[in-house]
Amino acid sequence: MEYYNLLKGESFNQKVMLDIFEKMCSIRNFEKQVKKAYDEQDILCPVYLSIGQEAISASVSSSFNPNLIFTQHRAHSTYIAFGGNKDKLVEELLGRDGGCTKGKGGSPGVQDFEIGMFGHHGLIGENVPLAVGAALGAKNKSVLCVFGDGAAEEDYVFTAMAFAATNKLPILFICEDNDLSILTKKSERRNWELTDALRAVGMPCEDICDDPELIISTVNNLKTNLPAFINCRTCRHRWHVGTGQDGSPHEDRLEIFEEGLLKRGISQSEIFKIQEKTKIEMEELWKKHLQKQ
Amino acid sequence: MEKTLAETIRELTRKHLENNNGIILGQCLSAVGWVNNTVPDTKNIVELPMTDVAGGGIATGCAIVGRRPIFVVRFQDFMFLNSSMLINYSAKSKDIFGVSSPVFIRALATEKKGTGPVHSGITHSIFMHVPGFKVCSPMTPGEYEEVWKNYLAGEDPMFVSEHRHSFNQVEEMPNVIHQDAQITVYGIGYSRFKVKEATDVLTREGIKCNFINILWLKPLDLSERILNPLKQSKLGLVVDSGFEISGASQSVAYELMKQTKIYVEALGAGDRSVGTAERYENGTPTTKKIVEKVRELILLRS
Numbered sequence A: 001m002e003y004y005n006l007l008k009g010e011s012f013n014q015k016v017m018l019d020i021f022e023k024m025c026s027i028r029n030f031e032k033q034v035k036k037a038y039d040e041q042d043i044l045c046p047v048y049l050s051i052g053q054e055a056i057s058a059s060v061s062s063s064f065n066p067n068l069i070f071t072q073h074r075a076h077s078t079y080i081a082f083g084g085n086k087d088k089l090v091e092e093l094l095g096r097d098g099g100c101t102k103g104k105g106g107s108p109g110v111q112d113f114e115i116g117m118f119g120h121h122g123l124i125g126e127n128v129p130l131a132v133g134a135a136l137g138a139k140n141k142s143v144l145c146v147f148g149d150g151a152a153e154e155d156y157v158f159t160a161m162a163f164a165a166t167n168k169l170p171i172l173f174i175c176e177d178n179d180l181s182i183l184t185k186k187s188e189r190r191n192w193e194l195t196d197a198l199r200a201v202g203m204p205c206e207d208i209c210d211d212p213e214l215i216i217s218t219v220n221n222l223k224t225n226l227p228a229f230i231n232c233r234t235c236r237h238r239w240h241v242g243t244g245q246d247g248s249p250h251e252d253r254l255e256i257f258e259e260g261l262l263k264r265g266i267s268q269s270e271i272f273k274i275q276e277k278t279k280i281e282m283e284e285l286w287k288k289h290l291q292k293q
Numbered sequence B: 001m002e003k004t005l006a007e008t009i010r011e012l013t014r015k016h017l018e019n020n021n022g023i024i025l026g027q028c029l030s031a032v033g034w035v036n037n038t039v040p041d042t043k044n045i046v047e048l049p050m051t052d053v054a055g056g057g058i059a060t061g062c063a064i065v066g067r068r069p070i071f072v073v074r075f076q077d078f079m080f081l082n083s084s085m086l087i088n089y090s091a092k093s094k095d096i097f098g099v100s101s102p103v104f105i106r107a108l109a110t111e112k113k114g115t116g117p118v119h120s121g122i123t124h125s126i127f128m129h130v131p132g133f134k135v136c137s138p139m140t141p142g143e144y145e146e147v148w149k150n151y152l153a154g155e156d157p158m159f160v161s162e163h164r165h166s167f168n169q170v171e172e173m174p175n176v177i178h179q180d181a182q183i184t185v186y187g188i189g190y191s192r193f194k195v196k197e198a199t200d201v202l203t204r205e206g207i208k209c210n211f212i213n214i215l216w217l218k219p220l221d222l223s224e225r226i227l228n229p230l231k232q233s234k235l236g237l238v239v240d241s242g243f244e245i246s247g248a249s250q251s252v253a254y255e256l257m258k259q260t261k262i263y264v265e266a267l268g269a270g271d272r273s274v275g276t277a278e279r280y281e282n283g284t285p286t287t288k289k290i291v292e293k294v295r296e297l298i299l300l301r302s
Ligand SMILES: Cc1ncc(C[n+]2csc(CCOP(=O)(O)OP(=O)(O)O)c2C)c(N)n1
Pocket: A073, A074, A122, A123, A124, A147, A148, A149, A150, A151, A152, A176, A178, A180, A181, A182, A240, B027, B050, B052, B078, B081
């Protein structure tokens, strides 16, 4: 929570913060429904939950409006935060023809061309060179590319980002750094940070935690000077794949954010209203699709 | 108690790492069940970063200085990334530079349950296509021991096409030969389990089928053991879990045909991408599909 202090100088925009909170609650409640449907075997494909990591996409989406979006397997959060069609996401997870890839991509392959979001086929980090190529080919389209700390190690990731820096391509790269690749911690895999490597090729970089205010101010600073990279530290609550959990997570950004909002004078009842509204919305969304069976 | 295939792999690996100055490299080896319990918790384990291109090169580098590395690729589709240095250096260095580079490549496959576009592939035929590799697909403890012995005795990199659905296998898989069989069905890799089921069904129906296991894909075993049943039944089918078109099943069928001048067909996965939902799966031909194919071939002949 000390990060709130970092931002003392900036004015607190209540509406923006409540929007972000609502998006985070939407994602959390959506994912809870995914867990339920998966545990009850309504969902038969593997699922990659964003629970715990909601703040990143919720915050980035409030200050950056890309033409094209490239994500990897853990992307329900980005899909929802940027306004992807939730009905099609539910249908996709249920493996149906009405899904956003007609049931072919499943949880890791979600896409929605209405928001410029392309599907991920499954090779971690593939979305980085693809995003770079899309920015190169499309010309003057802003691009968001989200990947993980594991994917950051893939051979083709740094090279593609350096190419983006060389060619000044308008891409905002975000690493959702949960310090895990499946279950292996970063310290067991490498002794370097991608921010350090990218500074060497002249790309503006920040390494921050997933506090929404900090994310927004960082995105605002960087988005006028793309390409840029934000390594955003976060905490995955559930298993890499599936809905299980190993012990309780060391941090819940949603809870921390809620406390922060209270401290800023937002009332408990207003917060509760948002939590209830998103909960009911997601319950009804899932109920509607499950009843269709 | 007899060992499962997974336990066999783990114990062979343990011996190699502890007594033979061996080394094993791969991603997330120690996490999530130690690669389906096939990796022992001991020394000489190298956790690679998620570096699916350089990884094959790092393993190759270990091999050229004599470490006999086991290189684990958790899903065979990732071979399209990892294979670059294996195909271009490991497989060629003996010929070109006189330096052998015996990497033991453990390429794991799986299928079904939504494993989808990039976790359900079989890529052994790519390694048959390029020179320099030995290629095999062991499905039983005894076969794995044979493969391992062969690897240690030789100098070639070896592509070992594994399938997670066989890791609990304890028993060996003997060939089944009938005096008056109407067809000889060859199985490659995991498809052998389905071929065995199919040939049992057909034989019960009165269509006698020989069932032959193909362990070695390259060099392909063309011994009497493999050819004689075909010469007797005068019709053959080769089944594989990988893609049929230009794949192991077609290649082996052609070799058998060339050797015997007897008609042999191929059956493998269809020529289309795999999707996540069940209706888009496209892996090992089902027992039903193999049964139908055999019936069709026999009808065609008569
Ligand atoms: C090229 C490639 N190598 C390995 C994998 C296996 N794999 C799937 S997800 C994953 C972990 C990726 O970690 P990270 O990028 O940090 O994303 P997170 O799951 O933490 O969101 C791995 C290694 C893969 N899908 N693709």
